[in-house]
Amino acid sequence: GLPLQRLLALPTRGPLASHGRAFGTSAGRRNTFNVQDGSDFQDRVVNSPKPVVVDFHAQWCGPCKILGPRLEKLVAKQEGKVLMAKVDIDDHTDLAIEYEVSAVPTVLAMKNGDVVDKFVGIKDEDQLEAFLKKLIGA
Numbered sequence: 234g235l236p237l238q239r240l241l242a243l244p245t246r247g248p249l250a251s252h253g254r255a256f257g258t259s260a261g262r263r264n265t266f267n268v269q270d271g272s273d274f275q276d277r278v279v280n281s282p283k284p285v286v287v288d289f290h291a292q293w294c295g296p297c298k299i300l301g302p303r304l305e306k307l308v309a310k311q312e313g314k315v316l317m318a319k320v321d322i323d324d325h326t327d328l329a330i331e332y333e334v335s336a337v338p339t340v341l342a343m344k345n346g347d348v349v350d351k352f353v354g355i356k357d358e359d360q361l362e363a364f365l366k367k368l369i370g371a
Contacts, residue, residue, distance in 0.1 A: 268328070285316045300355050303361060338353070340364075
């Protein structure tokens, strides 16, 4: 299901790229990744030397489609101080259960493998920025 997910995500990014924002988008991609499986989550999230924002989402979740790109953009602005992991709950039910995700979108803030903060539902950019700054410790 992952290649399909990438295709679905492309149209929302397309117009941004044409307004000279392509650099920002490509920089954001390096800081954002789709979790492939449990061991990938362990390696790239739990064992990450950097703080990680974990976006638990689903294809069928309307608010996720708004929150995801909004959060991605703000993570990219942090210039690598924080990473973003995207977890599709339908592909990774085990992770959703382990982290007690009962609704989407649920976003966890993780530092040194521990959940230090979380929110459920949609937030505006100011709230997301405050969430990231608190995580980074800025």
